[in-house]
Amino acid sequence: MSIKRIHIDPAWSFHDEAGNHIDPLLFKLLQAIREHGKLTQATKAIGVSYRHGWNLLNKWASFFGTEVVSLEKGKGATLTPLGEKLVWAEQRVMARLKPQMDNLASEINIELHRALSDVAPLLRLHASHGYAVALLPDFASDYQLDLQYQSPLDALSALNRGACDIAGFHIPTGVVIPELMAAYSKLIKPQAHVAIRFISREQGLMVQAGNPQNVQGFKDLLRPQLKFINRQKDSGTRSLLDQLLKDEGIAVAGIQGYSDQEFTHGAIAAYVAAGMADVGFGVKAAAKQFGLDFIPIASEDYIMVCNRKALNDVALIRFINEIQSEAFHQAVAKLPGYKSDRCGEILSVGELLAAAS
Numbered sequence: 605m606s607i608k609r610i611h612i613d614p615a616w617s618f619h620d621e622a623g624n625h626i627d628p629l630l631f632k633l634l635q636a637i638r639e640h641g642k643l644t645q646a647t648k649a650i651g652v653s654y655r656h657g658w659n660l661l662n663k664w665a666s667f668f669g670t671e672v673v674s675l676e677k678g679k680g681a682t683l684t685p686l687g688e689k690l691v692w693a694e695q696r697v698m699a700r701l702k703p704q705m706d707n708l709a710s711e712i713n714i715e716l717h718r719a720l721s722d723v724a725p726l727l728r729l730h731a732s733h734g735y736a737v738a739l740l741p742d743f744a745s746d747y748q749l750d751l752q753y754q755s756p757l758d759a760l761s762a763l764n765r766g767a768c769d770i771a772g773f774h775i776p777t778g779v780v781i782p783e784l785m786a787a788y789s790k791l792i793k794p795q796a797h798v799a800i801r802f803i804s805r806e807q808g809l810m811v812q813a814g815n816p817q818n819v820q821g822f823k824d825l826l827r828p829q830l831k832f833i834n835r836q837k838d839s840g841t842r843s844l845l846d847q848l849l850k851d852e853g854i855a856v857a858g859i860q861g862y863s864d865q866e867f868t869h870g871a872i873a874a875y876v877a878a879g880m881a882d883v884g885f886g887v888k889a890a891a892k893q894f895g896l897d898f899i900p901i902a903s904e905d906y907i908m909v910c911n912r913k914a915l916n917d918v919a920l921i922r923f924i925n926e927i928q929s930e931a932f933h934q935a936v937a938k939l940p941g942y943k944s945d946r947c948g949e950i951l952s953v954g955e956l957l958a959a960a961s
Contacts, residue, residue: 692878699870725919730759731772760791806941832861833881888941
């Protein structure tokens with residue numbers, strides 16, 4: 605059967621003290637103006653008339669008391685500083701809230717599908733958030749995928765409780781994180797579990813386009829004028845960062861902004877792109893999405909773990925077929941810094957833990 609899915613996206617609602625509301629379509633218009641540099645092309649790109657776009661800009665200028673776009677004859681259209689801030693604000697909100705919205709949408713979709721007479725097989729996946737993982741629901745055509753974004757340890761704990769069928773998390777390549785591997789080892793059971801390779805990805809430092817601060821590596825984070833933005837404590841990326849800093853003998857107390865946190869790679873990139881920080885740590889795909897420069901530092905393998913007996917379940921068989929498909933490989937190839945060379949390969953968790961220790 606064809607599986608329909610509901611998507612939930614956060615949306616702005618602007619109003620002033622007098623109760624005047626402004627159309628949030630402005631965000632699409634501003635992004636199109638940044639991309640095309642002309643109001644005529646921008647309005648065409650988002651499917652509205654030139655007149656409507658012009659009126660929208662005037663209404664927003666009146667609302668804020670200043671222009672959001674500068675229009676000059678012969679020079680096209682450019683965003684004003686306020687226009688730029690609005691675009692970055694919208695991107696930051698989307699990057700921060702999208703995983704939570706996707707979790708909610710997944711729960712709603714499963715409940716709706718349960719009401720249907722012909723229900724496809726269900727696979728419950730709890731996984732660390734990532735750009736490649738976010739592709740999975742679009743490829744789940746012959747089974748239901750209940751995808752919930754969780755921290756690595758929460759995902760593995762859910763697998764052991766029977767709250768999910770498969771758990772996804774990252775393991776660094778060539779970097780040993782003793783505390784993290786000890787925690788994984790308590791939750792991964794060599795006799796009961798098997799591992800499924802997913803993708804690999806690059807992690808590194810994200811800086812403004814052109815690298816105006818000439819950041820070359822972690823030691824530059826100790827410069828007092830540089831502002832850093834960090835990931836939350838329970839994320840795999842934070843564990844990787846902390847270990848890399850420890851290996852280089854860098855005290856985190858000397859990093860300005862180390863205690864400031866965001867919850868996705870996209871949110872880190874949006875934070876840097878907005879000028880709220882000079883440097884962030886995350887995946888290359890996020891840096892490129894927000895027009896940032898990227899300094900590669902490490903690579904990671906994304907691994908899925910499931911119960912050995914689940915390999916015979918219809919939903920899991922279809923999932924493995926999905927991630928081994930040429931269409932999925934092509935989608936991953938479009939993500940900067942991502943590779944899917946061994947996607948779908950099954951290995952013992954003993955091999956997995958030995959390689960990472």
